[in-house]
Amino acid sequence: MLFFRKYHAVAVVITITIMGLSLNNCSQNKSAVANNPGPEKFAGSQACARCHKDIYGQHVQSFHHLTTALANAQTLKGNFDSANNFFFNDHLFIAAEKKQDSFYQTAYLYGAPKLSRPFNIVMGSGKRGQTSIYWFGNYLFQLPLTYFTETNEWTVSPGYSRKADFNRSITSRCLECHSTYFQEITTKSSKADEFSKSNFVLGVECEKCHGPGIEHIAFHEKNPNEKIGHAIVNPAKFSRIQSLDLCRLCHGGALNKTRPSFSFEAGNKLVDYFQEDTAKPVSQIDVHGNQYGMLAASKCFQNSEMTCITCHDAHKNESKQAMQFYVKCETCHKSSSHNICKLTETVKQNFLNANCINCHMPEQASKAIMVIRQGETIPTSAHMRSHYISVYKDISDQILRTKK
Numbered sequence: 583m584l585f586f587r588k589y590h591a592v593a594v595v596i597t598i599t600i601m602g603l604s605l606n607n608c609s610q611n612k613s614a615v616a617n618n619p620g621p622e623k624f625a626g627s628q629a630c631a632r633c634h635k636d637i638y639g640q641h642v643q644s645f646h647h648l649t650t651a652l653a654n655a656q657t658l659k660g661n662f663d664s665a666n667n668f669f670f671n672d673h674l675f676i677a678a679e680k681k682q683d684s685f686y687q688t689a690y691l692y693g694a695p696k697l698s699r700p701f702n703i704v705m706g707s708g709k710r711g712q713t714s715i716y717w718f719g720n721y722l723f724q725l726p727l728t729y730f731t732e733t734n735e736w737t738v739s740p741g742y743s744r745k746a747d748f749n750r751s752i753t754s755r756c757l758e759c760h761s762t763y764f765q766e767i768t769t770k771s772s773k774a775d776e777f778s779k780s781n782f783v784l785g786v787e788c789e790k791c792h793g794p795g796i797e798h799i800a801f802h803e804k805n806p807n808e809k810i811g812h813a814i815v816n817p818a819k820f821s822r823i824q825s826l827d828l829c830r831l832c833h834g835g836a837l838n839k840t841r842p843s844f845s846f847e848a849g850n851k852l853v854d855y856f857q858e859d860t861a862k863p864v865s866q867i868d869v870h871g872n873q874y875g876m877l878a879a880s881k882c883f884q885n886s887e888m889t890c891i892t893c894h895d896a897h898k899n900e901s902k903q904a905m906q907f908y909v910k911c912e913t914c915h916k917s918s919s920h921n922i923c924k925l926t927e928t929v930k931q932n933f934l935n936a937n938c939i940n941c942h943m944p945e946q947a948s949k950a951i952m953v954i955r956q957g958e959t960i961p962t963s964a965h966m967r968s969h970y971i972s973v974y975k976d977i978s979d980q981i982l983r984t985k986k
């Protein structure tokens with residue numbers, strides 16, 4: 583194999599933490615009891631497509647839909663050709679490999695394969711990166727290598743050290759944010775959260791945000807002329823708190839649950855399912871996974887009735903439309919009457935529009951999504967949009983300088 587020829591002179595020492603049943607990080611995350619509801623109530627997004635074709639068409643391109651999927655040639659990101667398929671440094675040698683129609687990560691010790699585990703489910707759309715998980719009995723574990731989009735390479739998965747670990751267990755909370763449903767079958771003697779291998783719904787799908795749809799479909803099939811939706815949740819009709827709570831379930835950071843994962847449904851109050859989050863200073867909130875926390879600290883949020891859907895369409899992939907967000911700002915900040923930045927004399931309006939969010943919601947390095955790159959010991963951060971809307975003087979000056 584090519585990569586061995588390249589590195590044959592280096593002594594490769596791997597410490598493989600073989601996933602026996604010495605599960606290291608599980609006990610504190612284990613759910614007490616698993617009694618979350620069954621998936622029988624779910625019709626599946628494809629059933630919605632018949633009558634909501636446009637929304638379905640948008641949804642299948644969205645990061646919500648793409649965030650978990652069965653691992654296969656279509657859904658997997660990253661290189662599998664022998665020149666670029668591995669991660670190597672003095673203590674670690676792991677390769678991402680394709681064998682017939684299946685994909686594996688294999689740890690090698692002095693050239694000999696020691697441990698190989700399949701890619702079963704991908705997690706992450708790949709906008710920033712994609713990690714993968716595998717079944718071991720009814721447990722799910724993270725694979726040691728994660729594809730990091732910014733640098734187009736395999737890196738050590740967040741949460742792993744530079745050892746060849748295969749034993750980071752995937753909790754029900756992790757899946758609650760990245761999927762619609764997993765049936766949890768954890769018992770008192772489980773070493774970590776256990777899941778049914780046949781009862782799960784991947785992707786953040788329609789019914790996660792709209793509640794179970796079987797009754798709604800049955801009603802509209804029977805009453806094809808009815809123009810008002812029945813027996814379905816529409817978040818547009820939520821109170822501000824309900825609307826925020828739905829998004830906050832997954833965009834509100836690491837909350838401590840008080841009920842089993844997957845019991846919260848759209849429209850419920852978050853405080854009935856999670857401990858009240860203590861307010862932290864913005865400097866301690868990570869840009870990853872806690873858009874709510876950052877936004878809630880902003881004057882825009884505190885002095886208006888703003889929710890997430892003031893700016894976002896939860897059905898769409900908006901990643902190519904970043905520069906269009908100024909239209910949303912202008913619903914509250916009229917650029918004509920506003921002394922926007924007191925720069926209007928010298929700087930053209932379209933420059934301001936194009937940079938609204940770059941100056942007031944700049945991208946920042948995450949301390950939570952960090953990966954170890956080949957040959958490096960200090961982790962590299964992914965960059966995320968800050969939802970703390972504010973004046974960032976230095977960043978603004980820097981952006982202004984590019985104009986002059």
Ligand code: HEC
Nearest residue numbers: 625629630633788792795799802803809810811814815816
């Ligand atoms: C047999 C046709 C049909 C199917 C299948 C269907 N719907 Fe509907 N739905 C309707 C009709 C008709 C309306 C009312 C008109 C409208 O708002 O588009 C509606 C309205 C809605 C509304 C708005 C309700 C409101 O209170 O304003 C939501 C949300 C919704 N549907 C979600 C879904 C979801 C999610 C699915 C899949 C689980 C689904 N629908 C499947 C026919 C259908």
Ligand code: HEC
Nearest residue numbers: 645649706707759760786828829832890894896899900901
């Ligand atoms: C069940 C969990 C869950 C819920 C509920 C949820 N999200 Fe998300 N959302 C995610 C995950 C996970 C991602 C990241 C997907 C990825 O890239 O892998 C995401 C991504 C996004 C993105 C980025 C998409 C892009 O185009 O860059 C936006 C915006 C977003 N969500 C808004 C919302 C809003 C608004 C709500 C509430 C109406 C909401 N989400 C509810 C889990 C959720």
Ligand code: HEC
Nearest residue numbers: 627630634637638641646786787788791816817818891896
């Ligand atoms: C991440 C959460 C989320 C997901 C996933 C999601 N929706 Fe929605 N949906 C919303 C929100 C929030 C609204 C209210 C939008 C608004 O008023 O701006 C909404 C509104 C709607 C409406 C009312 C009509 C409208 O445009 O206001 C329909 C119909 C609907 N969704 C169908 C679907 C279908 C079908 C799917 C899956 C293909 C789906 N939704 C997936 C959050 C979601």
Ligand code: HEC
Nearest residue numbers: 705706707708709710711712713755756759832835870871
């Ligand atoms: C509280 C909800 C939540 C939990 C728990 C959570 N995530 Fe995420 N994750 C998100 C959201 C939201 C995003 C996308 C937006 C962001 O990063 O803020 C995301 C992004 C990601 C991405 C990057 C996707 C991309 O391409 O941008 C990966 C990979 C990922 N998560 C894996 C995991 C794994 C593995 C776990 C469990 C060990 C986990 N997440 C736990 C909510 C969560």
Ligand code: HEC
Nearest residue numbers: 881882885886887888910911913914938939942971972973
């Ligand atoms: C729903 C209405 C609303 C929207 C939408 C909105 N804002 Fe605001 N914003 C406000 C309010 C209200 C204030 C507080 C004004 C005050 O204190 O006088 C504010 C304050 C601000 C401030 C001053 C913050 C500070 O710390 O001094 C900035 C900068 C700002 N907004 C930028 C934006 C940008 C950029 C957008 C679009 C991405 C936006 N706003 C969207 C309502 C909104």
Ligand code: HEC
Nearest residue numbers: 829833873874877889890892893900901904907939966967
């Ligand atoms: C004032 C407008 C505004 C509000 C309100 C808002 N966002 Fe955003 N959001 C943005 C902008 C602008 C971006 C950047 C889009 C881009 O760069 O592609 C963004 C990006 C995101 C992303 C992708 C993060 C990334 O770095 O790729 C997620 C996830 C997200 N928002 C979730 C939320 C959630 C959840 C809420 C409510 C708690 C929310 N947003 C409220 C304007 C807003």
Ligand code: HEC
Nearest residue numbers: 908911915922923924933934935937938941973978981982
């Ligand atoms: C080149 C960077 C830059 C751009 C682009 C920019 N701003 Fe600002 N903005 C600033 C700075 C710096 C301040 C604070 C100093 C000032 O008021 O001049 C500010 C102040 C503000 C304030 C608070 C004003 C007040 O009177 O308290 C709001 C609201 C605001 N900007 C909104 C916007 C909106 C909306 C856009 C897009 C149409 C935008 N800004 C584009 C840098 C920028």
